[in-house]
Amino acid sequence: MLTSNDDLSRFCASIFASMPRLDQRRWGEVYVRGLVEVPGRKSVRRISESLLGRRADQSLQQFVNQSSWDWQPVRERIAQEVSAALTPRAWVVEEAVLPKSGRSSVGVDQQFSQTLGRVLSCQLGLVVMAAGPAGAAPVNWRLLLPRSWDTDHDRRSRSRVPCHERYRSRWHHLFDVLDEMTVGWRAKPLPVVVDASHSTSAVSLIRGLDSRGLRYVVRVGCSTPVARLASGEVVTVGEGLSRAGGSRGPAQHWRDGRARGSRYSTVVLPASVASCGVRGVSFPHRARKLVVEWGAEPSTIESAWITNVESLRSSDVFELLALRPQASRGLQRLGEQSGLSHFEGRSFRGWHHHVTLVSAAHTYEMLGRLRGGGDVGVVSSRAAANQVESLW
Structure with a gap:
């Protein structure tokens, strides 16, 4: 000691x-x-x-x-x-x-x-x-x-x-x-847990982490592109949530060190639309999860996170998010x-x-x-x- x-x-x-x-x-x-x-x-x-x-x-x-x-x-x-x-x-x-x-x-x-x-x-x-x-x-x-x-x-x-x-x-x-x-x-x-919600190059960040074989939980803005459809349409975080049912999807409550518990929803982006090209940057063709923390008002997004962390326990991602205040x-x-x-x-x-x-x-x-x-x-x-x- x-x-x-x-x-x-x-x-x-x-x-x-x-x-x-x-x-x-x-x-x-x-x-x-x-x-x-x-x-x-x-x-x-x-x-x-x-x-x-x-x-x-x-x-x-x-x-x-x-x-x-x-x-x-x-x-x-x-x-x-x-x-x-x-x-x-x-x-x-x-x-x-x-x-x-x-x-x-x-x-x-x-x-x-x-x-x-x-x-x-x-x-x-x-x-x-x-x-x-x-x-x-x-x-x-x-x-x-x-x-x-x-x-x-x-x-x-x-x-x-x-x-x-x-x-x-x-x-x-x-x-x-x-x-x-x-x-x-x-x-x-x-x-790697990182906040890119104010960045216009979150796609480049995620691609760079992917290319290094790193696991990540990246906070993104609602306008961040997450997928490109076969038609060429780019799907943003907000649009992806709408397609998945928005806040009506299953939610979990998780206490992350703050005074209140947080309500989260997890949306899996289909692998068939999990590729997005922006300014010559492309995501690999594989599924990711979109984790959303909901605000006090219905359908209000507090924060949104893209992650490639695969685990049998859905709480693992929430535990990583809880390390941010730490x-x-x-x-x-x-x-x-x-x-x-x-x-x-x-x-x-x-x-x-x-x-x-x-x-x-x-x-x-x-x-x-x-x-x-x-x-x-x-x-x-x-x-x-x-x-x-x-x-x-």
Whole structure:
């Protein structure tokens, strides 16, 4: 059980084993310890002053923003720890919104957040949360660069954005993340739960997941195409429900972590009409299920999901949907307790370093809750300073 201050040192030694230099591994522990222990805003200066008792913020800033350590093997090691402890049932894809007031930080612009439903000055990230009934933890990230950054050579130079990093759709980023995890890391593929209800390219998303042999539960809008008839007519989600009898079909009540139970209907799209071509994109010819959550008013759709999850238990899809609020709470905890929004650097490398270290801090605290039933490793600043000072 994680109970002592030394547990964090052992955890960091394992997580940061891929870092080539001893000083990098030590600064990694300092930063993660600060994210875990320092109350309030977790700035580099507050971390260095609280833990070291001296001004070491320049060295810590250099470790986060400029040091050459590779974040990918660190994330892979975090994912292994999460998988072993949490036994996750899905990879839930979330949008990370990091509000920013200036224009110099990497990827900052006036952008529309699907999560908030409005335009604001922010950085947008894509994060894959490994989620299970006991919790959720971030295992991989991508920074979504706005189109405006492709030609802004001054900001790209100051933020040290690599030449190959350009604007790409979030689904291209998602495919890149999933390929890295399933091929590069050789992680066991889990069902992908993702909200594409605001996307005009949900068809491309589903096709990409299908081509990778992944199971998925994708939220879509009512206007999303789901089938093409022999006559050439394209059938949308809403029209497919009408053809299947709409809300008059069999329904199930499922409590998914909210205050009320939800009423769902499942419609199987016939295989003969399960192919749809939109802008040259075609679905494979096979049946899918359309899962609909109904609103309080009759025939009002709360949400609609397309899934290829095949199971003898219809509740399996509902259990996957119930992991979305679990992942959302995990992401909220990253912002409120693990310092996700407190990054002060401007560089591309620094952003990826910071979110990786935040993932490590969140995972350490989650492991403590799972094994010990409470917060762990939190000691006085003086005790922490004594231990960290002994490393230098």
